[in-house]
Amino acid sequence: MRSDRTGDTDGPGGLPLQPECPFCGGRRTELVNPFGSQLSVATYWCLACRSPFEMMKWTATAPDAARPPVGEGGAP
Numbered sequence: 790m791r792s793d794r795t796g797d798t799d800g801p802g803g804l805p806l807q808p809e810c811p812f813c814g815g816r817r818t819e820l821v822n823p824f825g826s827q828l829s830v831a832t833y834w835c836l837a838c839r840s841p842f843e844m845m846k847w848t849a850t851a852p853d854a855a856r857p858p859v860g861e862g863g864a865p
C-alpha cells in the first residue's frame with residue numbers, strides 16, 4: 790500500500806504543486822487550498838501574474854493507477 794507516499798511533484802491528494810497558470814502560462818504557481826469553492830477544485834495562486842485560479846482535480850494529471858479499478862458486476 791502506497792497511498793500516503795507520493796512523488797515530489799505531487800501535493801496532497803495527488804494534486805500538482807505547480808500547475809500551469811491559465812492566464813500567463815507560467816509555472817510559478819503554488820497551491821493555496823486543496824479544496825477551493827468546490828470539493829472538486831483546488832485553488833492556486835500564480836506568483837507571476839498574481840492571480841488566483843482554480844483547477845479541476847479530476848482533469849488534472851491523475852494516473853488511473855491511483856484509483857482502484859471499478860469492479861462493475863462484482864465478478865471475482
Ligand SMILES: [Zn+2]
Nearest residue numbers: 810813835838
Ligand atoms: Zn499567471
